[in-house]
Amino acid sequence: MTDHRDHEAHGHGHGHGHFGGSRGWFARVAHAVAAHSPLSAHSHDSADKTDAALETSSRGMRVLAVSFAVLMVTAAVQAVIVLASGSVALLGDTLHNVADALTAVPLAIAFSLGRRAATRRFTYGYGRAEDLAGIVIVLLIAASAALAGYEAVTRLLNPQDLRAVAWVAGAAVVGFAGNEWVARYRIKVGREIGSAALVADGLHARTDGFTSLAVLLGAGGAALGFPLADPIVGLLITFAICFVLRDAAREIYHRLMDAVDPALVDQAERILGGVAGVHRVGSVRLRWIGHALHAEVEILVDHDMSVVDAHAVAVEAEHRLIHELPRLRAATVHTDPHGPAGADHHASLSTHRSR
Template sequence: MSGVGKDAGSDSGTMMTKTVKLAWGSVAVGLIVLAIKTLAWSMTGSVALLSDALESIVNVATAVAALLAVRWAARPADDDHPFGHHKAEYFSAVLEGVLIVIAAILILREAYAGFLDPQPLGQVWSGLGVNLSASVLNGVWCWVLLRQGRALRSPALVADGHHLLSDVISSVGVTLGVVAAILTGWFWLDPALAAIVAVNILWSGWKVIRSSVGGLMDESVPESDLAVMRELISANADGAVEAHDLRARHAGSATFVEFHLVVPGEMTVDEAHGICDRLELALQEEIHGATVTIHVEPDHKAKHTGIVVL
């Protein structure tokens, strides 16, 4: 017995609409930041600021990838994809992780060239001021993406937020490197800080890829989430004997929950169905986007090791 309530479906559609709007916002912010950082680099000639601009190109590419993914994930289930298209977001997140790694490699290449031939910098303070405005914009949008992405259960938006966070961190490092190079006259500090930032970006890319692959491999939800589900089932299964074999996984903004419900052998189908409806409603109210599948069994199938009904 399974189902998704009408209210849950409506909430899911609203969440997906917000996700698409945020993805469009990421593309717009990415283009603005790229233009600002390119201007800052042209003003100073700094290798570190060039690396910052290179990363922004990847930001735009990943924002576009996230937009395409969330739009695809928003499509309803069909005959070929009866469980929906939610996992499309994980592909985007993996791509973002790969692009983050590529950005780091490009930055290391520019840093190496800077080490070989350090150059004095141009309009440093003006350029840093311009670059700082881009960092502030990125920081604000990063906070929006991480907060809303987690609330909307969107792996693509969360990955994009982490990517922007790495960009903000790298921008801070770049700024410190450029300032130190000017104050000390050690212009090799410019590419040195760019190289350190690149290593940090590599680590960020690996974390994004790791979390996304877990979703593609149907990794179980965290134990804390399973504990909440057990409590809900125990408190709302009055009339049943026990529940066991609880399994749950995330697929983008959706959560699939499955378990076996043991009921007295003499209970009618209508009574068992009523318990299932009550359980589905309780789980869907607590877990947005939940799709619940319940396998009803007679009492001689009890394992006495599952969820005890309160």
């Protein structure tokens, strides 16, 4: 029985488990391995993977910086109109936009932590910091829903007239446009780099866009002589925010519980089954760590195959997985002997193993 983890322990690792540090550090290690290993091409592939991982974090940081700037400009424009109109609804929307901009702070911290190298305590690195940031974002969405509902009920009980209705409507349009642009940007990049937290943050921006629409419709109702339009629409928007909250909470919950799309497991099994020398695919386990996938798989090879040959099959299986499975950064491949008939190679572990 050959465990591909031994391959990494003896100095022939390809660096798939190391997703922090600098590119220069990794390049020096990759060059050192290439100098004496027939697997040098695969080592360079690993360097490309690590560079790609660093690039995804850099993209995440760029998204946060751009969206923070857009939302702060949007809030500043709205704040000027608040002073001129005295609109409490627009004030609430402005505060929502400021709060949404500030969600970039925990995400920026998470992306920065995720780039740190693994340690002997945090052996998988710090990628799960994104999931913690996702929890903070879900709580902020919940707080937005509670605040929107509170404001709507308060307005129903104490209707107020609006001044400078046209300006309030214009500010609401600015608020919606700014939030919707940021939402689309965050969600698009978040899905491309596999960041559930960034997707959740995009959904949060969308909820604040809905709140801006409520201000617009409320202003329209006030212009038509129906002051209760604002709080009624506000209640409807509160329900919409709750649906967004449900979707964001579900996505973060799945990440915290190590859930993956079953189609990815099927794809991994097909990739492994197509590797020469693999008789059968055993267990396949995938998990997200930050915005990167990690895999632990078992394959069965001929029982009379030499350790060197079995190791070569494991290396090829790892190579194929990392190249063909989207956003997979590291894989541990464990080889088991296939045959002879009736042999139980895990008899001593039968009471300890679970599948």
